[in-house]
Amino acid sequence: RFLELADNSEDLYFSRDGLSGAMLYISPAYERLWGFSCESLYANPETYLDAVHPADRDAVIGAYATNRSGLATEIEYRLVLASGEVRWVRVHSHPVIGEAGQIERVVGTAHDITFQKRAAEALASTARALEMLSLCNRALTRMEDERQLLAEICRLAVDVGGYRMAWVGYAREDEASSI
Secondary structure, rough: HHHHHOOOOOEEEEEEEEEOOOEEEEOOOOHHHHOOHHHHHHHHHHHHHHHEOOHHHHHHHHHHHHHHHOOOOOEEEEEEEEOEEEEEEEEEEEEEEOOOOOOOEEEEEEOOOOOHHHHHHHHHHHHHHHHHHHHHHHHHHOOOOOHHHHHHHHHHHHHHOOOOOOOOOOOOOOOOOOO
């Protein structure tokens, strides 16, 4: 019954040997999330790190070390697929302690949170843009010098709006619509 559930779930389930680190079970969702075959992971359990974003690898390795020391972990990190697509996962894992007190297995789940991360980024971007527009409006009503106003709007676009650079120009009402 577990295999029926795990083999048909969008979430990934895994179990690793507590001593050797060998992969005991990996659900088919691994192929969809990581972009590698389950067989490759059984052959070399460390190949899952190949898809982990380089900036996240130390944290992922640290989480697994924490599991092997007897503690549960929850970590979010990025995967970079062969296509270049970046995907986010949240991994919950914990050790299974045997009767003699030793770690028999490390088990866990991985859930694709890419949609939630992208939605949060879009929301944060919109919030920054709205805050920037509000501050620009305030500057417009308070400043009397045109050059200072334009400089302040550019500063706000960069500092608050998160843009790399900003420039303000005037659209002319000529045939060429020049600026």
